[in-house]
Amino acid sequence: MQALVTEDMARVNETILARMHSPVALIPQLAGHLIASGGKRLRPMLTLAGARLIGYEGTRHTKLAACVEFIHTATLLHDDVVDDSDLRRGKDSANVLWGNKPSVLVGDFLFSRAFELMVEDGSLKVLRLLSHASSVIAEGEVLQLSISNDLETPExxxxxxxxxKTAALFEAATQIAAVVGERPENEEVALASFGRNFGIAFQLxxxxxxxSAHQATLGKSVGDDFRxxxxxxxxxxxxxxGSEDERDFWKRTIEDMDQKDGDLGHALALMDKHGAITDTIERARHYGAIARDALAIFQDSKTRQLLNDIVRFCVERAY
Structure with missing residues (x-):
């Protein structure tokens, strides 16, 4: 997929570097730390691939892909502050290096840059889609905060x-490709469905x-969510x-946040005992299949095959 969109991604990166610039030195320094820290650029890549899928030959999609990446990066900066995270992509997070206040403010700066790019594009529909995604992401983060430590949370x-918090931006990233390409509504709906269901599978x-022990190979520590x-x-x-005793364990460690040495290992054992990880991956497969089915209306092509493959890769990376 990266090879397919190499030229377009180069333009996206040029836009990102240009729009990160600020006379306030801390802004490009802090933002650049995260943007250059090895992210896959998956969301903007989906915008670029979606444009190629529908045969778009213009240039609007590259700036909008940069806009998508700015929104994503801004949410990461804010998330790490909210979660008090020490690592991001295997490296010290921005809030560890510079503190919470600069991280929040630079996140705000990137959101503002994203909206500048939307306005420059000139399409009210694009502006509506991406601004709506931004507000939905914020709602998701607040909802997650409200259910934190609550084991009675329904699925x-x-x-x-x-x-x-995840699928909304995937959906917008793919849908705007059909919008700039002025494709019929059924293709726009199909790309939106692909992105939404891919995003759900990705987060699952x-x-x-x-x-999972496989987490360490991805540059992340195991058990951050547990902690x-x-x-x-x-x-x-x-x-x-779980049994009553097992539920008491979860209440102590998750609701009361009374965690001791060995608790993470016990949590992993309980998840293995009850098939919690396996069933989570099975649900991801379900949403991944819906995402792939949404592409069926498009003519068979290398791009469509790669989009199907990237969904499969997303799910199978768990193994």
Whole structure:
């Protein structure tokens, strides 16, 4: 996929570097730390691939892909402050290096740059889609905060969180490709469905990986969600399926945040016992299949095959 969109991604990166510039030296320094820290550029890549899928030959999509990446990066800066995270992509997070206040403010700067790019594009529909995605992401983060440490959270509420905080930007990233290409409504709906369901699958796998030894190979530490008391599907399933003693363990470690040495290992054992990780991945496969099916209306092509493959890769990376 990266090879397919190499030239367009070069233009995206040029836009990102140019729009990160500021006479306030800390802004490009802090933003550049995160943007250059090895991210896959998955969301802007989806915008570029979507444009190629529908045969778009203009240039608007590259600036909008940069806009998508700015929104994503801004949310990461804010997330790390909210979660008090020490690492991002295997490196010290920006809030560890520069503090919480600069991280929040530079996140605001990147949001503002994203909106400048939307306005420059000139399409009210693009502006509506991306601004709506930004507000939905914020709602998802607040909802996640409100259910944090609450083991009675229903699976439906958890899905509502990941649909908002992750899938909304995936959906907008792919849908705007059809908008700039002025494609018929059925193609726009198909690309939006692809992005939304891919985003859900992606986050389900991410949440499963937090409790997987494979996480270390991805430059992340195992058990961050556990240590932060986050309510994710593996925890929900293990708690619901557990005995009374097991539920008491989850209440102590997640609700009361009274964690001791060896608790993470016990949590992993309980998840394995009740198939919590396996079932989370199976749900990801389900949403991944919906995403791939949404592409069926498009003519068979290398781009369509690669989009199908990237969904499969997303799910299978759990193994």
């Amino acid at each position: 439906e509420s958890y899905l509502q969180v990941i649909e908002a 796998v991410d949440d499963a990986l937090d409790y 932060e008391g986050k309510i994710t599907l593996p925890v929900i399933l293990a708690y619901r399926r």
